[in-house]
Amino acid sequence: MTTTPEAIDLLIEARWIAAVAPDVVLKNHAVAIRDGRILAVLPGSEARQRYLPDQRVTLEDHVLIPGLVNLHTHAAMSLMRGMADDLPLHDWLQKRIWPAEAAHVSAQFVYDGTRLACAEMLKGGITCFNDMYFFPEAAATAAREYGMRATLGITTLEFPTTYASDADDYLNKGLAVREKLLNQPLINFCLAPHAPYTVSDGTFERVLTLSEQLNLPIHCHIHETRQEIEDGQRQNGLAPLERLHQLGLLGPSFIGVHAVHLSEGELQLLAETGSSIAHCPTSNLKLASGFAPVARMRQLGINVGLGTDGAASNNRLDLFGEMRLAALLAKGSTGDASVLPANEVLRMATLNGAIALGLGDEIGSITPGKAADLCAVSLGAIESKPCFDPVSHLVHVAGRECVTHVWVAGKCCVDHKTLHPADQNDLESTIALWQNRLEVRWEA
Structure with a gap:
């Protein structure tokens, strides 16, 4: 008896699939997708018999991974890229960033x-980002145009x-935007008190409520x-x-960003309370803030x-770079080559951020x-060969230039390295206009 194949929207067949949970790498498997959701993960030969897709994508030399989750960014500050280099954090903020924001944001x-x-x-390959900035409705409009979570x-x-007076x-403006966008499936919200040195006890109490x-x-x-710790004390x-x-x-609802300087007791406190940490290794190094004790955090189950x-x-907004740097810093700072293996770093860049x-x-x-x-990463180039362990290659060999396809809720946002539906010329001319405005401010 012949079984009629089941109609689906998309079938992605890949040489490797790094599922993350469970922590397995499947070879020559496929992902069946319908209505923006994963219907099944199964061997490619079985998938071809079971499903009749509207679209089939074959990735012969790729590893398919979950979309990367950027757990901390200030997205709009991309217009300030390279504008205030080689300064410590407080000079960077007070002498360059805050004055530029006051003039232009x-x-x-x-x-x-x-x-x-x-x-x-x-x-x-980043499909979801956690943002902390002003005018969230404008940010939501941009994310929705790109189909991003x-x-x-x-x-x-x-x-x-x-943006606001106090x-x-x-809070009131942000909550109003959240209420307005509640029906947007790819847009979520979090409360984002900037830092203990810019937020009062009373405001923190309202945020908690x-x-x-x-x-x-x-x-x-x-x-x-x-300095932040000394000033706070x-x-x-x-x-x-x-x-x-x-x-x-x-x-469990708290996400601490950076968390570079922590005593053993403070690490234990984070573990006991079930708090999460957003580790930003490149920014920590570039601002000379220090080395976060990530290996110890993971040992404690944070x-x-x-x-x-x-x-x-x-x-750069580059999680491939962050994965590699996080792994190397943890190994070098502890003297233990076994800490933060590639599969754990990939989980940090995907499921841990989602959690x-x-x-x-x-x-x-x-x-x-x-x-x-989902994100498809090509390992077919000569500089990626041989490949004994595709997850190791994701962290220690591949870069963001290896990303060829990206899907968000089943919709293709990057196809053969081409963005959809972005108008690159319009974006580039817009960036040039902002650069001219910011350069005038900087030079003044």
Whole structure:
């Protein structure tokens, strides 16, 4: 008896599939996709008999992985790429970044800068980003145009900017945007108090209440520099992390960004509370902030994802670079070559980030039932041969230039290295206009 093949939207056949969860590499398998979700993962020969796809993609020398999750960035700051190099964090912020933002940041700035960031991230296999910036509705518009998944921060500060006048204004404006965009399937929100040195106790308490009421993650810079810790102890009598703990913020909904300088007791506290960390190794090095104890975090079971930070302090939104650097720094700083093996680093760049954002049941692994957020990485070039372990190659050999295809919720956003539906000429002319404006400010 002949069985009629089942109609599906897309069948992707790949030489290797790195599913992440489970932690296996499948050879000559296929992913069946219908209505934007993964229907099945099965051997290619079986898939060809079982399914009748509207579209078939064959990846003969590729490894198919979950879409990468950028757990911390300031997307619109891509327009400031390379504008303030070779400065420590506080000089970088106070002497270059904040003055430039005061002169230029607007809804149009955020829309154009986020478009640039989305183009860069998608071409590098990033399908989801966790953003902390102003004018979140403009960022949402840009992400939606590119078909990208985004968690947008309801950014909060005590001082005025071109976006808002005080902490309550930041929160109220962000919450209004969230309410307006609740029906957008690829857009999520988190609460984003900037840092302990820019947010008061009262504002942190309101943020915690909102997090509990709305089931939103909290995304906050923490212990990035020694100066931040010393200033916090002098002003509050507590290290910033302990201050947040006493205020009740640490827990499974908390994402601490950077977390470079931590005592053993503070590491234990993060583990006990189930907090997550967004590790940004390139930004930490470029701003000379230090070396985060990621190997120890993982030993304690802390959920660690990877972030790029913004292009103003990195200067790339490149998670392949972050994976490799994270692995090498952990090995070199501990003297233990066995820490952060490639499969664990890939998990940090995918499922761990999704879990931190509360999206672990939706994305982060190639699992039936999840959204089809996928990235195809070619290992066919001569510089990628021989390949004994494709996951090792993802971390230690391949780069973002090896990404050929990207899907978000089953929709192709990058096809043979070409963005869809982006107008590259329009974007490039827009960037040139912003560069001229920012250069005038910088030179002045």
